[in-house]
Amino acid sequence: MKTETLKESSYITKAAKVLRAKKVTEMEKFLEITLPGGESLDHEPGQFVMVAIPGIGEAPISVSSSPTKRGSFDLVVRNAGAVTAAMHKLEAGDTVGIRGPFGRGFSTQILEGNDLLFVAGGLGIVPLRSLINYVIDNRRDFGKVSLLLGCKTSKDMLFGDEVSEWGKRLDVNFSCTVDRSDPEWKGNVGLITTLIPGVTLTPDRTFAVVVGPPIMYKFVIQELLRKKIPERQIILSLERHMKCGVGKCGHCQMNGVYCCQEGPVFNYEEIKNNIEAL
Amino acid sequence: MDRYVTLKKTSFNDFIAKLATIEQVVAPVSKGYGQYAFEPVTGGESVAVKHLPTILPPKKYFMPQREDIVAFNKKEHSWTPLAQTEKMAIFGVHTCDLAGIQELNMVFNTRPRDMNYLARKNKIAIIGIECNEYCDEYASCHVMENHLPKGGYDLFFTDIGEAYIVHVNTQIGDGIIGGTGLFAEASDADHKKLEQLREAKRKIFKNEVKVDHQGLKPLFEKSYESKVWDDLDKRCVSCGNCTNVCPTCYCFDMKDEIDLDLNAGTRTRVWDSCQSEEFAEVSGGENFREERGARQRHRYMRKFNYPVTRYSRYFCTGCGRCSRTCMAKINLKETINALAEDKS
Numbered sequence: 001m002k003t004e005t006l007k008e009s010s011y012i013t014k015a016a017k018v019l020r021a022k023k024v025t026e027m028e029k030f031l032e033i034t035l036p037g038g039e040s041l042d043h044e045p046g047q048f049v050m051v052a053i054p055g056i057g058e059a060p061i062s063v064s065s066s067p068t069k070r071g072s073f074d075l076v077v078r079n080a081g082a083v084t085a086a087m088h089k090l091e092a093g094d095t096v097g098i099r100g101p102f103g104r105g106f107s108t109q110i111l112e113g114n115d116l117l118f119v120a121g122g123l124g125i126v127p128l129r130s131l132i133n134y135v136i137d138n139r140r141d142f143g144k145v146s147l148l149l150g151c152k153t154s155k156d157m158l159f160g161d162e163v164s165e166w167g168k169r170l171d172v173n174f175s176c177t178v179d180r181s182d183p184e185w186k187g188n189v190g191l192i193t194t195l196i197p198g199v200t201l202t203p204d205r206t207f208a209v210v211v212g213p214p215i216m217y218k219f220v221i222q223e224l225l226r227k228k229i230p231e232r233q234i235i236l237s238l239e240r241h242m243k244c245g246v247g248k249c250g251h252c253q254m255n256g257v258y259c260c261q262e263g264p265v266f267n268y269e270e271i272k273n274n275i276e277a278l
Numbered sequence: 279m280d281r282y283v284t285l286k287k288t289s290f291n292d293f294i295a296k297l298a299t300i301e302q303v304v305a306p307v308s309k310g311y312g313q314y315a316f317e318p319v320t321g322g323e324s325v326a327v328k329h330l331p332t333i334l335p336p337k338k339y340f341m342p343q344r345e346d347i348v349a350f351n352k353k354e355h356s357w358t359p360l361a362q363t364e365k366m367a368i369f370g371v372h373t374c375d376l377a378g379i380q381e382l383n384m385v386f387n388t389r390p391r392d393m394n395y396l397a398r399k400n401k402i403a404i405i406g407i408e409c410n411e412y413c414d415e416y417a418s419c420h421v422m423e424n425h426l427p428k429g430g431y432d433l434f435f436t437d438i439g440e441a442y443i444v445h446v447n448t449q450i451g452d453g454i455i456g457g458t459g460l461f462a463e464a465s466d467a468d469h470k471k472l473e474q475l476r477e478a479k480r481k482i483f484k485n486e487v488k489v490d491h492q493g494l495k496p497l498f499e500k501s502y503e504s505k506v507w508d509d510l511d512k513r514c515v516s517c518g519n520c521t522n523v524c525p526t527c528y529c530f531d532m533k534d535e536i537d538l539d540l541n542a543g544t545r546t547r548v549w550d551s552c553q554s555e556e557f558a559e560v561s562g563g564e565n566f567r568e569e570r571g572a573r574q575r576h577r578y579m580r581k582f583n584y585p586v587t588r589y590s591r592y593f594c595t596g597c598g599r600c601s602r603t604c605m606a607k608i609n610l611k612e613t614i615n616a617l618a619e620d621k622s
Contacts, residue, residue: 006359010390011348013357054350055536055543080561095355214564241560243532246390250529256584
């Protein structure tokens with residue numbers, strides 16, 4: 001057997017540096033990462049990278065920052081498996097392997113000129129933040145922007161400072177709800193679906209961009225369809241197990257569709273008949 | 279112009295021995311109990327020219343069960359992509375397995391291309407062999423249209439009695455003919471024998487299931503909700519044997535393996551199976567194919583439905599390995615017939 005080095009490979013892994021690392025909730029850690037030489041990741045909002053911890057493995061992680069932020073990018077990881085547990089131990093100055101970006105993200109070209117309704121449940125804010133900040137950085141290219149945010153309790157809320165900044169902007173309609181209240185919480189209590197009926201929107205020119213846990217999609221989609229938003233204007237980002245990121249390993253397959261290549265972002269019309277998607 | 283040559287059966291052992299002096303040769307070898315495996319050989323004596331489909335298809339040389347993809351070094355903060363290749367000639371590849379290799383080629387040649395697979399593939403010469411009759415009752419090569427050669431080989435052997443008639447399909451194949459020096463140009467009589475054999479095969483090979491080739495995809499398209507999957511749900515033991523032995527199953531896992539110094543190591547690609555419970559489970563605990571019936575349906579859809587959309591080709595080769603190996607006696611032909619009869 002002969003072993004040779006490959007110059008060309010889907011598995012080229014860049015040694016990236018952790019610039020900042022901060023535990024943001026009980027379960028989530030924020031990491032700001034820079035590629036060698038400060039090269040930009042140049043991703044589309046909604047794309048993901050494969051993060052490698054040598055000796056432990058790789059995991060697909062959504063990019064949480066907008067491509068308008070150059071020179072570094074943000075990840076937020078939940079401590080849920082061997083690789084993400086190892087990522088929780090990372091500190092500023094540490095090295096991680098980065099492959100990607102992979103997948104089809106949110107098409108900002110299609111969204112431009114339209115009204116946007118962002119619906120983020122739980123960790124869904126992590127990938128959605130890449131698009132929200134892109135839209136805010138290019139605010140006049142979009143119509144009316146509404147943001148509905150839901151999480152289990154106020155303690156689980158990610159990007160609290162940033163979220164309150166979004167809430168203060170006059171060019172963003174912001175509503176937030178928690179599943180379970182606590183003494184400090186003064187806002188809405190209830191599932192995120194309860195916020196949708198109260199939104200005023202023009203269905204034909206509204207794109208709803210929905211990211212959240214698998215269970216959330218069915219109920220949110222029902223509410224959005226009730227609001228008469230066309231199926232192809234309901235945009236979803238789906239989570240799947242992934243090992244390669246390049247449409248080969250099979251783990252992310254939903255019926256005939258490779259989530260890592262054809263997704264993770266889909267419009268509802270594309271996947272409504274895919275019984276393994278939702 | 280197509281070139282055909284012949285090799286006397288009495289020269290077969292010499293042929294393998296001579297070829298083995300030029301490069302590594304692997305061929306089917308009897309493992310007892312009616313089982314065969316592709317293994318390195320140095321002479322023709324150990325080659326089982328007539329054999330049931332081997333336990334593992336030749337896929338194991340194109341996409342090995344374990345393959346180092348990246349070498350990493352923690353201290354040096356480096357990840358280096360690797361390819362591990364082996365120059366060899368595979369002798370004795372059935373037409374079903376030739377189809378399997380062609381189908382893997384399609385997958386790994388789809389952009390982004392898999393350079394590891396392509397590096398391996400280009401070092402392997404393929405010598406096919408024709409099946410003059412059915413291997414056994416599990417084979418369904420006729421309905422999959424793989425009982426006759428359709429390319430995908432460098433040389434192709436057909437038994438015509440005293441000798442093999444050999445189709446020389448590529449320059450690499452021609453090099454093997456020249457390099458071993460044991461072949462004669464085929465005569466008109468040899469060609470006649472080949473024609474007669476193919477004619478005889480038309481009478482032997484018949485559709486093995488109650489659906490024809492074109493009807494398979496529509497059948498599977500309308501079978502998502504069939505109760506046949508509930509039956510498989512109760513019988514399947516999720517062992518993954520069917521996917522391991524399948525010539526067109528290519529799902530994999532990536533595993534990091536670190537040396538004892540806890541510094542250097544490799545990312546290794548290993549075969550995985552969509553039949554295992556955790557295959558489609560995400561870290562939050564959600565499992566997108568939790569039921570065994572759903573996982574069996576996925577396996578079948580990946581042979582008879584999805585690849586036809588993507589590659590205009592069925593990814594079942596008709597080799598019968600999944601049925602032969604199944605501990606729960608889940609039988610591909612029976613599943614297809616049950617779906618065809620299912621009026622629910």
